[in-house]
Amino acid sequence: MLLRHGVISAFEQLTSHSLSSSTVIRRQQFLVRTLCASRTHLPNLIRAMSSTSEADAESVLRTVTPSLDPKRHKGQAGKIAVIGGCREYTGAPYFAAISALRIGADLSHVFCTKDAAPVIKSYSPELIVHPVLEESYNISQFTEEEKRKVQDKVIGEVDKWMEIFDCLVIGPGLGRDPFLLECVSKIMLLAKKFNVPFVVDGDGLFLVTNSIDLVKSYPLAVLTPNVIEYKRLVQKVLNCEVDEGKAEDQLRSLAKQIGGVTILRKGKTDLISNGEIVKSVSIYGSPRRCGGQGDILSGSVAVFLSWAQQLKSGPESPSESPAILGCIAASGLLRKAASLAFTKHKRSTLTSDIIECLGESLEDICPVS
Numbered sequence: 001m002l003l004r005h006g007v008i009s010a011f012e013q014l015t016s017h018s019l020s021s022s023t024v025i026r027r028q029q030f031l032v033r034t035l036c037a038s039r040t041h042l043p044n045l046i047r048a049m050s051s052t053s054e055a056d057a058e059s060v061l062r063t064v065t066p067s068l069d070p071k072r073h074k075g076q077a078g079k080i081a082v083i084g085g086c087r088e089y090t091g092a093p094y095f096a097a098i099s100a101l102r103i104g105a106d107l108s109h110v111f112c113t114k115d116a117a118p119v120i121k122s123y124s125p126e127l128i129v130h131p132v133l134e135e136s137y138n139i140s141q142f143t144e145e146e147k148r149k150v151q152d153k154v155i156g157e158v159d160k161w162m163e164i165f166d167c168l169v170i171g172p173g174l175g176r177d178p179f180l181l182e183c184v185s186k187i188m189l190l191a192k193k194f195n196v197p198f199v200v201d202g203d204g205l206f207l208v209t210n211s212i213d214l215v216k217s218y219p220l221a222v223l224t225p226n227v228i229e230y231k232r233l234v235q236k237v238l239n240c241e242v243d244e245g246k247a248e249d250q251l252r253s254l255a256k257q258i259g260g261v262t263i264l265r266k267g268k269t270d271l272i273s274n275g276e277i278v279k280s281v282s283i284y285g286s287p288r289r290c291g292g293q294g295d296i297l298s299g300s301v302a303v304f305l306s307w308a309q310q311l312k313s314g315p316e317s318p319s320e321s322p323a324i325l326g327c328i329a330a331s332g333l334l335r336k337a338a339s340l341a342f343t344k345h346k347r348s349t350l351t352s353d354i355i356e357c358l359g360e361s362l363e364d365i366c367p368v369s
């Protein structure tokens with residue numbers, strides 16, 4: 001009986017996905033053949049057969065992008081904050097923050113170190129830059145008590161603003177200074193206290209991989225690891241190596257093990273899971289692998305997640321979570337913008353060229369009426 005239900009449910013899952021009929025038939029034949037060969041491995045088989053479905057990223061983009069209603073006031077289309085930017089890296093937080101504005105957010109803040117702030121401000125007058133983070137080298141002579149006071153001051157500066165943010169992006173160009181990362185741990189706790197969603201990327205993932213409890217079971221956390229960051233997460237959390245043969249199942253297990261956070265695994269195909277479903281986005285894309293594309297993505301996830309959250313309270317609330325929708329929309333848009341930029345600039349395509357194409361790409365999918 002159980003066996004029959006399992007088979008029926010596997011067939012139902014197969015046919016519910018938007019696969020071509022020949023693919024469905026091939027998979028059904030495979031299912032029957034494998035069932036006959038070994039009846040004892042049914043649960044594994046069903047899991048393997050319920051393969052990842054390609055998300056309809058353009059449709060998600062149309063669903064979550066709000067109309068430009070003259071009745072809406074400044075801030076309603078999103079207030080984003082990037083926590084990142086240090087002596088070494090000023091580009092990454094800039095890319096994330098400016099991408100948020102280019103997609104349509106109203107306000108974009110950056111909380112960075114004192115050294116990075118004037119540089120980031122000079123890139124753009126559009127960004128609101130807070131020079132509040134401290135690195136160890138500035139306080140090396142301080143006593144423990146003085147260091148604690150500095151930390152309290154940093155947290156106080158962020159606390160003043162936290163309530164207004166729709167989403168944070170934690171990590172682009174943050175660096176790995178231990179004192180700074182300790183402050184950022186506290187900023188994550190603060191965000192959770194105010195129920196502010198956050199996207200963790202770059203060095204934020206370095207922090208989280210070593211302190212998983214910072215994000216564990218927080219449903220509003222999104223992790224956006226690249227190849228190396230994903231490898232470190234898998235090793236730490238699942239205690240094994242990345243297995244490309246079981247990419248979807250492994251991603252699902254990882255997200256589940258971290259208490260149902262949403263993970264966007266970046267790569268040739270982007271894979272997204274919250275421990276339950278797995279979606280892929282493989283449309284468009286570019287062969288150029290210039291640094292900074294992940295930063296565009298993290299800023300974009302923040303905006304689309306905020307927009308998707310607004311839908312939650314409306315009459316047509318989508319069934320998928322805002323985090324999943326935000327990841328699908330951001331991945332689809334970045335890949336389209338990267339493809340467009342590559343058409344124009346070929347081998348010389350830079351991250352700033354892709355940012356230039358964000359507006360045109362979104363307009364193409366979801367025109368302003």
Ligand SMILES: NC(=O)C1=CN([C@@H]2O[C@H](COP(=O)(O)OP(=O)(O)OC[C@H]3O[C@@H](n4cnc5c(N)ncnc54)[C@H](O)[C@@H]3O)[C@@H](O)[C@H]2O)[C@@H](O)CC1
Nearest residue numbers: 089090091092172173174175202203227228229291292295
């Ligand atoms: N202009 C900027 O300021 C930029 C700063 N960035 C920041 O730089 C910091 C470090 O980020 P990284 O991503 O370099 O750190 P990681 O420690 O994650 O990556 C380290 C190494 O992995 C390699 N790598 C990347 N993708 C790979 C792949 N598919 N296969 C094999 N090796 C691969 C890279 O070449 C790099 O040497 C972060 O804070 C990040 O946000 C980056 O976002 C890029 C742009």
Ligand SMILES: Nc1ncnc2c1ncn2[C@@H]1O[C@H](COP(=O)(O)OP(=O)(O)OP(=O)(O)O)[C@@H](O)[C@H]1O
Nearest residue numbers: 226266267268270285286291292293294295297335
């Ligand atoms: N091999 C690939 N082929 C095509 N597209 C890719 C490939 N790898 C990544 N991408 C696209 O680029 C986006 C950014 O991923 P990437 O791996 O470059 O992030 P990252 O290393 O964190 O970038 P950053 O330099 O900003 O830190 C992904 O969402 C994906 O859509």
Ligand SMILES: [Mg+2]
Nearest residue numbers: 202226294295
């Ligand atoms: Mg990155």
